[in-house]
Each structure stands twice: as C-alpha cells, then as structure tokens.
Amino acid sequence: MCNCPKVTFYEVEFKLFGMKVVPTHKNCGDTLNDDQFNSFDKELRKYWGFEEK
Numbered sequence: 001m002c003n004c005p006k007v008t009f010y011e012v013e014f015k016l017f018g019m020k021v022v023p024t025h026k027n028c029g030d031t032l033n034d035d036q037f038n039s040f041d042k043e044l045r046k047y048w049g050f051e052e053k
C-alpha cells in the first residue's frame with residue numbers, strides 16, 4: 001500500500017487486480033490507502049464539477 005505523503009490527482013491510475021479495479025499511485029506502483037483515496041475522490045469530483053457545497 002502506498003505511503004507517499006502527497007499523491008496528486010494526476011499521479012493516480014486505475015489497475016486491474018483480479019476482478020477488481022483499484023486506484024494505484026503511478027510513482028511507486030502501490031495501491032492508495034483510504035486517506036489518499038478519499039482526497040483523490042474529492043479532487044475527482046471537483047474535476048468533474050460535482051463539488052459538494
């Protein structure tokens with residue numbers, strides 16, 4: 001699991017592990033932990049224009 005202090009939106013890619021698609025950090029090749037995934041999810045919503053108000 002990725003332990004990088006900062007994972008930016010553009011460093012995340014989705015990889016297929018078995019039957020599951022998981023978000024992965026490009027720089028280290030490890031899967032995101034829950035905190036990283038939550039902030040990625042927020043950035044993604046912003047990017048798509050679904051920002052919560």
Ligand SMILES: [Zn+2]
Binds near residue numbers: 007025027028029030
């Ligand atoms: Zn990482």
